Amino acid sequence: MPSTMSPLRYPGGKTQLYSFICNSLEQNNVDGTYIEPFAGGAGLPIKLLVNNKVKRVWINDFDKSIYSIWYSILHYPSDLKNLINSVPFDYSGSSHSDDDNLKYWNEIKLLHDKKKSNPLSILNAFSTLMLNRLNVSGIINGGPIGGKLQNKTKIYVRFNKKTLCKKIDVINKLKDRIKLTNLDAIKMISSIPNEVSNKSNTFIFFDPPYFKQGKNLYMSFFNYNDHKTLASKIMRQDYELNWIVTYDKSDEISILYKNLKNKYEYFISYSANNKNRGKAPEFLFASENTKIESYENIILE
Template identity: 30%
Template sequence: MPNNILTSPLRYPGSKSSLTDYIAAIIEENLLSGCTIYEPYAGSAVVSLEMLQRGYAQNAVLVERDPLVYAFWRAVFSCGEELCEKIKELEVTIETWDQFQRFRAIDDPAGHSILELGLAGLFYNRTNFSGIIGAGPIGGYSQSSNYRIDCRFNKARIIQQIRDLQHLKNRVSVIFSDALEFMKKYEEEIENGFSFVYIDPPYYTQGKRLYRYYYDDYDHQRLAEYILSKQFPWLLSYDDHPVIRKLYARAPLQPIYVDYSAKTSRRGNELLISNLVIPPLSLDSPKCEIEAC
């Protein structure tokens, strides 16, 4: 797939699409090409999907705690064409935004239609401010802004992206679970397999604002204590904060500069942390661009 076409149909706060070249280089440098890539905080899943597309990973395991995001990925890889038909018929309006509110109240997808939940997850991701499922609609409820609720909902492009992913459906597993609980449960399988684990947890500073299932200090500490004790290959990305630097003080850290959007002034520093050899970034620091509205 050409690099100028985004693999993932989802918009996501902190999307790591700009880091895929660097992560591919880490996989190659550490002789992990052809591995199974685990992404315990799937979100946009762009890293796993890009590694599959480029041949650096043979299989991917996507783990997601948000039931709407989980259901979207399940729908993509289990009933992708049906999902595309639903998208074609979907009215991208404030009225639909209201009607889908009942799906945002669901905490567990069990007993619910994956297709309906997945459609709602995509809808809110593409119609809410910055792709935040728990946020309000682009343009506000009154729709008086220059940007309207459908400004990021290009049906033709989204449908094409979903169809482009269908050739991967036998190589992708999608699991509904808490990330840390998943890694503990499948630790033996991960350790004994040809594995690479990419960990992108909720941001330390802005997590509560950006994600419906965010972490508090105790959660961040639990993750650090667990992953630092593991021998399987892992790479972790975080916002650069003194607390995070302290938690991972004994692991190699690689600071990166991130420009979150070419259309806003939001900028920040992040960290890459790993138990692998991670080379320095090139002089041209990666920039993660997130759509402004």
């Protein structure tokens, strides 16, 4: 698995596409603005910024809890790091009993339930980040790593204080090049042409919630009508804008994007795919004027 510069573990995160996206940016002569309307863990845009592949990124997430993490990283990094460092265990071990650690997890879950409606709350950010690091596959609504018995794997194996704080510092130093919003992605799309200074020097990566498993993986997910409305909005985008869309493979999504010229299938593996680990088929769609090609381990078919 590729390393990610995001503090979040995200089901279906697209860091694996980094080299492919870099090549796509070069193919389309884009080094200006990179946009993710469904940013989630935002591993790709952060890595693009760190490596100076683009001048600026626009990350958006409609989920109040996910947004709160990014907001706190950009505005209250020290407070967030202090909360992280106050946690009574780390990936290296714990001086407390398994029962005490699970009690702490329950307290974090209760805190999240209380604060999750406030996108500006640092306690929302902290509790969401903790559940992401402590839960199976990073699923916020999921159960703790190791289960209630903690007899094989411990709850803290994915929680590294030092690494998390370092990532927060790296991202915060880039804050002047990051635009962060908490918008409904469907409504956001129509505003993009007016928000970017150079449409041809802009690249948009739409990575919506999964069609089949979205409700099981994310706190904010789409129903069929949402996916249909999104497809219609995307395909009416300004011709000058470069964009791609990725989706889990399904007949319904194939029909929604059937009129596109650039339709492909590629394969990628995901940790949350417990029953079928390995290669999971995905769709990749692109605007007519966006040049894309197979690159490294990403083969378009």
